[in-house]
Amino acid sequence: MPADRMLPTPEAGELLALVRDIADAELAPRAGAAEAAAEYPRDAVRLLGRSGLLGLPYDEDMGGGGQPYEVYLQVLEEIAARWATVALSISVHTLACWPLDAYGTAEQRKQWLPDMVGGELLGAYCLSEPHAGSDAAALTTRATRDSAGYVLDGTKAWITHGGHADFYTVFARTSDDGPRGISCFLVPGDADGLSFGAHEKKMGMTASPTTLVHLDGVRLPAENRIGPENAGFSIALEALDSGRLGVAAVATGLGQAALDAAVGYAKERTQFGKPIVSHQGLGFLLADMAAAVEAGRALYLAAARRRDAGLTYRREASVAKLIATDNAMKVTTDAVQVLGGAGYTRDFPVERYFREAKVMQIFEGSNQIQRVVIARDLERHPS
Numbered sequence: 001m002p003a004d005r006m007l008p009t010p011e012a013g014e015l016l017a018l019v020r021d022i023a024d025a026e027l028a029p030r031a032g033a034a035e036a037a038a039e040y041p042r043d044a045v046r047l048l049g050r051s052g053l054l055g056l057p058y059d060e061d062m063g064g065g066g067q068p069y070e071v072y073l074q075v076l077e078e079i080a081a082r083w084a085t086v087a088l089s090i091s092v093h094t095l096a097c098w099p100l101d102a103y104g105t106a107e108q109r110k111q112w113l114p115d116m117v118g119g120e121l122l123g124a125y126c127l128s129e130p131h132a133g134s135d136a137a138a139l140t141t142r143a144t145r146d147s148a149g150y151v152l153d154g155t156k157a158w159i160t161h162g163g164h165a166d167f168y169t170v171f172a173r174t175s176d177d178g179p180r181g182i183s184c185f186l187v188p189g190d191a192d193g194l195s196f197g198a199h200e201k202k203m204g205m206t207a208s209p210t211t212l213v214h215l216d217g218v219r220l221p222a223e224n225r226i227g228p229e230n231a232g233f234s235i236a237l238e239a240l241d242s243g244r245l246g247v248a249a250v251a252t253g254l255g256q257a258a259l260d261a262a263v264g265y266a267k268e269r270t271q272f273g274k275p276i277v278s279h280q281g282l283g284f285l286l287a288d289m290a291a292a293v294e295a296g297r298a299l300y301l302a303a304a305r306r307r308d309a310g311l312t313y314r315r316e317a318s319v320a321k322l323i324a325t326d327n328a329m330k331v332t333t334d335a336v337q338v339l340g341g342a343g344y345t346r347d348f349p350v351e352r353y354f355r356e357a358k359v360m361q362i363f364e365g366s367n368q369i370q371r372v373v374i375a376r377d378l379e380r381h382p383s
Contacts, residue, residue: 005074012071019075022051023082031083031207035352038199038206040164045089045122048079054093055117058101063114069242070304073249077297080253081260084356085208087253089122091246092160096123096169098239099184103227112186116167124165125243126156126187126213127236133157134369136171137179137233141215143172149221150174152185152193155214158363162211163196165189170215171232184232186224193218204355242307243364244317248300248324251360255293255328258335258353262286265339265348282338289331296324315377322370325360332357 007013026044034041048054056072058064065072072094080087097116100108115121132138141154152172159168168187175181187194197212227235263286266277276282303316335350336343343350361367 007071007074008068012067015067015071016074016078018051019053019078022048023079027079027086028082031085032349032352034083034207035085036206036346040207040209041083041086042122042164044083044086046120048086048090049119049122052119053079054090054119054122055097057094058097058113058117062101062109063118068304068308069245070301070308073245073300073304076246076249077253077256080250081257084250084254084353085205087250088160088205088208091243091250092125093123094246095239095243096125096165096167098242099169099226099235100186102238103184103231103235108223108226112167121166122161122164124159124161124168124213125239126159126168126170127240128156128158130155130157130212134366136236137182139171139173139182141170141172143174143183143185143220143225145174149219149223150185150225152187152215152218152220155212157212158200158210159213160208160210162199162209162213164209168194168213169226170213171236172215174229174232177230179233181230182232182236183229184226184235185220186226187215187218187220191218191220203358204352205359240364241314241317244321244370245300245303245307247360247364248296248303248317248320251321251325251328251357252293252296252300254353254357254360255289255296255324255331258328258332258350258357259286259289259293261348261350261353262289262335262338265342276338285334285338289334292327292331296320296327299323315374315381318365318370318373318377321364322367322374325357326367328357328360 052065055064056067057069060066076087076091100113127136129139143150143152166189170185170187171182172185173181174183193216195214200210266282267275269276299320303313303320306313306316332354336354339348339350342348
């Protein structure tokens with residue numbers, strides 16, 4: 001794992017060093033066993049929250065860390081290189097907080113945001129539905145207006161932190177006007193009428209809880225709507241731009257972990273009288289793996305710097321998510337190949353990295369959807 005990163009301030013370097021120390025001591029030793037047992041490490045996420053890592057990109061006056069996005073993403077990468085589930089938790093939590101920070105009124109932000117980004121609470125982002133995944137505008141969860149506020153009914157699917165979150169950022173239909181009929185709501189985790197399905201039995205990221213979220217007559221006051229009524233779909237898409245950078249960083253950290261494991265093994269394993277890293281065929285494979293990890297990192301950082309500068313970055317976020325996650329899948333596959341038969345066993349972590357990489361090509365918009373986003377942006381802004 002490279003430690004000599006280019007960072008905007010000395011303080012950012014100190015933060016990254018602290019994150020490495022915490023992740024090496026508290027996360028890496030637990031990851032394999034917790035993933036095998038499918039046990040969500042809520043205590044580890046709470047520890048990171050108390051260290052100030054759940055609100056890094058949010059304003060300090062709201063309880064956040066006041067860090068640029070490029071620093072926050074590098075923190076995610078470092079954590080992912082030790083335990084991808086924990087890094088994903090932070091990314092999803094950051095995504096769940098974004099609508100309130102960007103579109104909440106001053107009163108809403110003051111009331112809720114400090115607790116949300118302060119480290120103790122955990123958020124979930126609820127957009128997808130069983131029959132509305134990639135076609136998010138087809139969602140059917142409905143928020144019906146009444147004299148007291150809104151009543152929410154419907155089911156959300158593939159929700160990270162389902163049953164564990166303290167709040168849910170939920171997108172629901174408030175009119176039948178297609179994507180222009182969706183609104184955003186903040187739902188407390190203990191709301192009456194909120195329930196959860198069984199944990200999905202997944203290929204990888206098994207310690208990360210993923211469930212259905214059922215809303216059966218969930219009543220909310222009007223002030224729990226975030227942003228204008230019927231403006232929720234654009235809020236959701238803007239949030240996903242940031243979320244896709246989080247996924248790119250997590251994928252890059254996972255790829256770095258696989259590369260480090262492969263290089264370490266190749267230096268120790270000997271064949272034909274010398275370490276296998278010295279054989280050109282394997283050396284070239286490792287070089288391609290290193291190039292892929294560096295490419296993913298460069299892309300997410302370039303997009304983050306545009307975000308920090310206040311420039312548009314939707315296309316760049318989709319490019320970073322597409323390339324970083326595809327590269328992570330390739331790098332983890334090659335890591336298994338470097339270790340040979342050993343890489344196919346659970347005695348070594350690369351088989352777990354391989355399983356974990358796959359979902360990153362799917363969530364926060366599949367990589368096929370990223371190509372749609374990029375192509376549409378090229379049509380509108382070709383240069």
